[in-house]
Amino acid sequence: MWSYQAPLRDMQFVLEHWLQAPQAWSRSPAFEALDMALAVQVLEEAGRFSQGVLAPLNSSGDRQGCRWAAGQVSTPEGFAEAYRAYVDGGWPALACAEALGGQGLPQLLDAALQEMLYASNHAWAMYTGIAHGAYLCLKAHAAPWLQARYLPDIVSGQALPTMCLTEPQAGSDVGLLRCRAEPQADDSYRLSGSKLFISGGEHDLTANILHLVLARLPDAPPGSRGISLFLVPKLLDDGQLNGVRCDGIEHKMGIKGSATCSLVFDGARGWLIGDANRGLAAMFVMMNSARLHVGLQGLGHVEAAWQNARQYAAERVQMRAPSRPQGVPAQAADPILYHPAMRRVLLELRTTSEGMRAIGYWAAHLLDQAEHDPDPQARESAGQLAPLLTPIIKAFFTEQGFRQASNGLQVFGGYGYVAEFAIEQTLRDSRIAMIYEGSNEIQANDLLLRKVLGDDGRAFGLLLAALRTEAGQGGEYAECAGFARALGSLCDTLADVVEAIRERTRHDSEYPYRAAPDFLQLCGVTLLAMAWARAARVSRALPDDDPLRAAKLQSAGFFFDYLPSRLAQHLGAIDAACAALAFV
Amino acid sequence: MWSYQAPLRDMQFVLEHWLQAPQAWSRSPAFEALDMALAVQVLEEAGRFSQGVLAPLNSSGDRQGCRWAAGQVSTPEGFAEAYRAYVDGGWPALACAEALGGQGLPQLLDAALQEMLYASNHAWAMYTGIAHGAYLCLKAHAAPWLQARYLPDIVSGQALPTMCLTEPQAGSDVGLLRCRAEPQADDSYRLSGSKLFISGGEHDLTANILHLVLARLPDAPPGSRGISLFLVPKLLDDGQLNGVRCDGIEHKMGIKGSATCSLVFDGARGWLIGDANRGLAAMFVMMNSARLHVGLQGLGHVEAAWQNARQYAAERVQMRAPSRPQGVPAQAADPILYHPAMRRVLLELRTTSEGMRAIGYWAAHLLDQAEHDPDPQARESAGQLAPLLTPIIKAFFTEQGFRQASNGLQVFGGYGYVAEFAIEQTLRDSRIAMIYEGSNEIQANDLLLRKVLGDDGRAFGLLLAALRTEAGQGGEYAECAGFARALGSLCDTLADVVEAIRERTRHDSEYPYRAAPDFLQLCGVTLLAMAWARAARVSRALPDDDPLRAAKLQSAGFFFDYLPSRLAQHLGAIDAACAALAFV
Numbered sequence A, B: 001m002w003s004y005q006a007p008l009r010d011m012q013f014v015l016e017h018w019l020q021a022p023q024a025w026s027r028s029p030a031f032e033a034l035d036m037a038l039a040v041q042v043l044e045e046a047g048r049f050s051q052g053v054l055a056p057l058n059s060s061g062d063r064q065g066c067r068w069a070a071g072q073v074s075t076p077e078g079f080a081e082a083y084r085a086y087v088d089g090g091w092p093a094l095a096c097a098e099a100l101g102g103q104g105l106p107q108l109l110d111a112a113l114q115e116m117l118y119a120s121n122h123a124w125a126m127y128t129g130i131a132h133g134a135y136l137c138l139k140a141h142a143a144p145w146l147q148a149r150y151l152p153d154i155v156s157g158q159a160l161p162t163m164c165l166t167e168p169q170a171g172s173d174v175g176l177l178r179c180r181a182e183p184q185a186d187d188s189y190r191l192s193g194s195k196l197f198i199s200g201g202e203h204d205l206t207a208n209i210l211h212l213v214l215a216r217l218p219d220a221p222p223g224s225r226g227i228s229l230f231l232v233p234k235l236l237d238d239g240q241l242n243g244v245r246c247d248g249i250e251h252k253m254g255i256k257g258s259a260t261c262s263l264v265f266d267g268a269r270g271w272l273i274g275d276a277n278r279g280l281a282a283m284f285v286m287m288n289s290a291r292l293h294v295g296l297q298g299l300g301h302v303e304a305a306w307q308n309a310r311q312y313a314a315e316r317v318q319m320r321a322p323s324r325p326q327g328v329p330a331q332a333a334d335p336i337l338y339h340p341a342m343r344r345v346l347l348e349l350r351t352t353s354e355g356m357r358a359i360g361y362w363a364a365h366l367l368d369q370a371e372h373d374p375d376p377q378a379r380e381s382a383g384q385l386a387p388l389l390t391p392i393i394k395a396f397f398t399e400q401g402f403r404q405a406s407n408g409l410q411v412f413g414g415y416g417y418v419a420e421f422a423i424e425q426t427l428r429d430s431r432i433a434m435i436y437e438g439s440n441e442i443q444a445n446d447l448l449l450r451k452v453l454g455d456d457g458r459a460f461g462l463l464l465a466a467l468r469t470e471a472g473q474g475g476e477y478a479e480c481a482g483f484a485r486a487l488g489s490l491c492d493t494l495a496d497v498v499e500a501i502r503e504r505t506r507h508d509s510e511y512p513y514r515a516a517p518d519f520l521q522l523c524g525v526t527l528l529a530m531a532w533a534r535a536a537r538v539s540r541a542l543p544d545d546d547p548l549r550a551a552k553l554q555s556a557g558f559f560f561d562y563l564p565s566r567l568a569q570h571l572g573a574i575d576a577a578c579a580a581l582a583f584v
Helices: A008-020 A021-027 A036-064 A079-088 A107-129 A131-141 A146-157 A278-316 A342-374 A376-411 A423-434 A442-455 A457-474 A479-507 A512-543 A547-576 B010-016 B021-027 B036-064 B079-088 B107-129 B133-139 B144-158 B281-313 B340-374 B376-411 B425-433 B440-455 B458-474 B476-506 B511-541 B548-578
Strands: A065-069 A073-074 A159-164 A180-183 A189-199 A208-215 A230-231 A244-249 A261-271 B067-069 B072-074 B160-164 B180-183 B187-198 B208-215 B228-233 B244-249 B260-273
Touching: A008 A021, A008 A107, A008 A342, A008 A512, A008 A547, A021 A036, A021 A342, A021 B010, A036 A079, A036 A107, A036 A423, A073 A244, A073 B036, A073 B281, A079 A107, A079 A547, A107 A131, A107 A189, A107 A278, A107 A342, A107 A423, A131 A146, A131 A159, A131 A208, A131 A230, A131 A261, A131 A278, A146 A208, A146 A230, A159 A189, A189 A208, A189 A230, A208 A261, A208 A278, A230 A278, A230 A376, A244 B458, A261 B079, A261 B340, A278 A342, A278 A376, A278 A423, A278 B036, A278 B160, A342 A376, A342 A512, A342 A547, A342 B036, A342 B440, A342 B511, A376 A423, A376 A442, A376 A457, A376 A512, A376 B425, A423 B376, A423 B425, A442 A457, A442 A479, A442 A512, A442 B079, A442 B340, A457 A479, A457 A512, A479 A512, A479 A547, A512 A547, A512 B340, A547 B548, B010 B036, B010 B107, B010 B511, B010 B548, B021 B036, B021 B340, B036 B079, B036 B107, B036 B425, B067 B244, B072 B244, B079 B107, B107 B133, B107 B187, B107 B281, B107 B340, B107 B425, B133 B144, B133 B160, B133 B260, B133 B281, B144 B160, B144 B228, B160 B281, B187 B208, B187 B228, B208 B260, B208 B281, B228 B281, B281 B340, B281 B376, B281 B425, B340 B376, B340 B511, B340 B548, B376 B425, B376 B440, B376 B458, B376 B511, B425 B476, B440 B458, B440 B476, B458 B511, B476 B548, B511 B548
Parallel strands: A159 A208, B160 B208
Antiparallel strands: A065 A073, A180 A189, A189 A261, A208 A230, A230 A261, A244 A261, B067 B072, B180 B187, B187 B260, B208 B228, B228 B260, B244 B260
16 A cells, blocks of 8 residues: 655755755854754654654545635535644744744754655645745745735644646646736735636635735736736735635645645735736745755655555565575565566655655755855855756656656556556656646756856856866765766866857757757756766765665666666757757 | 547558558458448447547546445446447457357457547446457367357357456466356356456346456366366356356446456356366457457556547646647747646657557557468468567556546646546546466566567567668668667567577576566557557558648657667666566
8 A cells, every 4th residue: 555654864964965055054143943853753743643644645636626606615524623733733833033933943953854744645735735935935026015914824733825827728838818907096906807726725724814816917018027926815904705715626636635726816805916017026926946846855755656666566466586585585476576577666756756856855955045045156166056957857847757657556466457456546646747837848948048058157167177076076985086077077068068059049049949958858967967076976985884865876877877867868869959949 | 528539540540551451451351341441430439439438438437436235236327228329330340250150350440449448438348358268269279059049149249258367366377266156067167266356247238247257166276287167157058047146246446337346156057168187278268359358458457548638728828838730929928838847748649559550550450460361371370479469558548547537637737627527537547457367577477488588589589670661761761760760779679688698597597577667668669659659650651631641740750769778777777677576
């Protein structure tokens, strides 16, 4: 049966050795009270909640789904109770400022928390997933009175926010949205229009729901320069309903326990967040946080697939394997774990999960450094690097989430296709992450056109420098010198690729659009290469007889064996993209 | 909304130009009454049935699923009526011998029929999908009286057969099966045991169901050399139930309208098919036919994904594209069809679907040639080539079915994830085909270890010769000389790869197991290259102003642009497989 164990050991390895986070914390006044012991305590507590409360609701939530009746949404059994336990545990406040009632812990720990929530119950975690982004958005852009009124509700978890962006005719293209906001005499606005695919747009976890809504003012210019952001609560302060109606919920492929709502705003009262017609800028504060979260969903799915496939492969006995571990006697049939095709899939699952964990946490750690590092230059670099990593993490991680869930399912054979083992649910749940919060195609364009070509290569230069530093450090040790060499040569390749794309773009302005998807994949694989080169190097800090040390070297070896084939695929496709694409 | 149009134009192109089937038919006495006009008539009729009867039941069948109560299974509304229409249309008899009441048409036409059934309603077609394989198996191995008693029921469609192989502990490893058969005084047997995952093991489409069951005789040797095949009808000739009980049905990720049954045989009466302890050989007659069918499921899914994604992309308007077809004026937002990322996905969908169609039909045509070609040498070659293609078609096509269904879903954005558009159903339905009838990992081992390395390379030599012939012929025409050159050089590469694998295997007997999955992928991509090189060449037979001719050249161009990147990936992985794989 499907199960989930929080991978605390590897999380700790990433924090302590891969990121050396405790050193960074001790440098930052914001985190001076934090050390590894406290961090581990937080992770253990989050692990207990995920394993003990959320994981048992994963399959049942999928089976029951949400129910809609007369504008009300009932979430699956146990979801509301789990949310109360989440609030009682203080989890919504984890990475919020102490001045606002938060615990002031780093985003890094929040990333680990999010990974566990998504891995153990993606559907449930959809309700809480947007909260931190909304918190950041309000903190950065809302008027002081609005912050004072609503931020405490978000920090305490008393109200849950939503992100109301999509309309039937406006998905990837927010410029096409039509929702209207009429200014009122008291500085409030009345919002009218329809929103689609709103996660948690209505539910029974909290009394109030805080909708962050994109809409147009009466005199707004057309397109994306005429969009403003509003906070529209479900309940007004007098406890009355505020003209937001849930018209229905979607029947979806997966995350069935998450209510995906159609909302109708019928003169609902709201307040502007940030400047008029500058709503996208404010929304992007939320969106960037959400995109990292979505990437962590992909990580959660890979981890869940890896754990469950590994366990099944150890238990299922079929056919004699061509070889088995030393000392294991031959039998009529072996655990499928010994079969080469399964070993390869399991190693791919493991190296993808652990590699992505290091990279995902690195991005969160960069967000902490951008805000709290005492060195202004470190703050600036981190602040430039994190947004470059965001689209890679969003798109590459979610594609891996889906692909590795499918690989994990394959290990189960026919049992993988039936609901009983729930690995098919992991596959179904994982698929949405490639679509929402900006489809993976949008991420690819954002990365290549805006963040690499459109930035004079500054942020990209910082990434290359970080990769080269790692390649230089790993070269000092015999056991990982080969990995470091491969990473170093990959840096040269990547720099050449960007130059070649820049050059080709000069006489073929459509070229980068055609090359973007494989360029993003190439960057994702490169980040995994950095993850494994560094993991191999820093595993030296572990005791010689620690099995994790051997496992890290073994996994790095596997990853680098297959790296050239992955690079060749994407480099070849970036080259193939030079040819025009027909209109079909 | 999801829809399906039988791709009659492309089917006709494959039959008439790619395969030049009418020439082959006119050479064979078995098909002398068949010409292209009659073939087109059959395809049109099959298209009408698929589009008009099955496609409308695809989504509703998925929503309703099957119901089990007290051993009885109800299929979704309309399934039984559709089956009656199928029988009335004479479709079960299509490729059966005239002497047995069949229509004596080639397997090639049956393959086209199957593609349409699977594309329009995979779940429904599961009930009929095994019938032709069972027909072949009985015809080849059953005693005359057993053939006389049961073949007419299969040919007429009055009874539907099943394939009862899997048991809880015996999936890929049939050697582990425990079902027992006790010989009786009257030459019948009593079967006892449990079977799992039996498609159509119980249903309401036909009164009788003919179970083909693998079981062990009392004195049978252990393992796969002690397995015999039996025919066990649901109803005996006196109309009484024959001790076969359906214990329950599976709740699955997809093909929900197909009843996947647990069966308990409780002293059920059966008759031996073929020799005692040689059941696997008899079963493999059925299995090889079934594996080609499963490959055609993959083709059906790619085709359905291509059609639906193409249509949605033409209708959905989002954002301004960086370029648009000549003469189309710029607008605030373009059909997403114009966006480069979508063009690439759509071209991949189209080239995969049409390329796989040519190869899948080729395999069916080879089966016809192996049986009916007047030239004994042609019969022998075709008989050697078809089994080599089978595992490639089964594994490569089904993986593409899943991958391209996912690509198609992505085109729909958020709408792809909701049930309303049913593309998510195509994705869910497609996933099983990578698992059943021998998992794709099993196919990879079958291809490389048994059919390439284990055969002294004779069948593989025939494949290379066919590829080289095509490369030679295409070289004569300027517009496709580049494709032919690429195919020719790919032949050299493939020959070298096989030699290198043979060499490495001499001192590392596990190596081919590690290399097998990518070797199969490499062969699949190579077959697509042949499909497109030939499609480009033979499209010269079409009138100059036929849009299909331009489309074929354009598609071939796209395919060969991206071919090197796909080859590099698999060649690199075959190389990487030289390294040992750790036990995890």
